[in-house]
Amino acid sequence: MGRIKFKYIVIAAAIIVMVVLKYFFGITNLWVYGIVIALAIIITQYYRKKQSTAKKLDTIEEYNQLVKSNPDDPNAYFYRAQAYLTKFRTEENSVKIAEKDLSRTIKLNPDYASAYKSRGFLHLSNNDHKKAISDFTKAIQLDPESPHAYYSRAVANTQLKYFKNALNDYEKVIEINPDNAEAHRNKGHILFKLKKYSPAIKEWEHSIKLKPNLETEIKPLIEGTKRKLNQL
Known part of the structure; x- marks a missing residue:
């Protein structure tokens, strides 16, 4: 909270x-x-x-003491999880401990949107896309205006080839933040996979306007897709 x-x-x-x-x-x-x-x-x-x-807090021991002193406080587990995912990332079993702490956070407070998002990121990084989608969906239910949750769920949906679901998520990201260049770029990728070539080009071109340094990556896609359209 x-x-x-x-x-x-x-x-x-x-x-x-x-x-x-x-x-x-x-x-x-x-x-x-x-x-x-x-x-x-x-x-x-x-x-x-x-x-x-x-x-x-600066050390693992201090975070452990925070949890020990507040065993029923979801924030204590959440903070320790975030610490393991950032400054203590290189510690042994840091990801497993973080996931366990996030699950404990959610058990203590089932409405903790940030915990669902963080655990979803862990599932995504572990290529467990179905679990990631489940957590991001719950996070969205609790925080419907979170572009990060929609964006990450779109990534998971793309990996599972749920392209229409991914398209819906990217459109929601753009609705919340119209200037998100990466969302426009990725929406273009999805439209291309759905064989909607002209709309894909439009999204790619718009992403370059928003973020010119994407041109190196996207310009070859635009040119290749235009050639494909000319051959149809």
């Missing part, structure tokens, strides 16, 4: 408490409302402090 999301949940809870106090118990004293607001601020600051502390 992200900081912003948690913040709004706390604020909403505080408002609900104030409404209940006013309309069900007839309490309208401002000092009571002040206490409710103060508690909401304290809870939010405590949560942010925990996140900040996790980001300052």
Whole structure:
């Protein structure tokens, strides 16, 4: 659960408490409302402090201690997983430990979108595309505006030759972020596989406009596809 999301949940809870106090118990004293607001601020600051502390940890032992001290906190497992996937990536069994921590995160909080995305990336890197699709799909259900989840699911769908599904995902990425050059490029690749050559060329050309350094990679594809069209 992200900081912003948690913040709004706390604020909403505080408002609900104030409404209940006013309309069900007839309490309208401002000092009571002040206490409710103060508690909401304290809870939010405590949560942010925990996140900040996790980001300052430097060793595996410190992350292990974080988990040991907070065995029921999904964030503790998530932070350790991210650490194993970044600064401790070279450690033995780092990927397996990270996957286990992400699964534990999800068990403790089934609505943890970032954990599904991270575990999906692991499955994708291990070429376990069906599991990757499953995790990215869950992440999308929880966070429908995440272009990374759609993009990664499109990659997995492409590997399984689910080209129409991949096309839908790339279109969603572009809907969310129209300037994503790689999404336009990959959409062109999918359209080519679906034998939609003219639309493929259009997507490739647009990707070059967005990111000119893609020209070296894509220009030969455009030229080859134009020749194919001339032969039809």
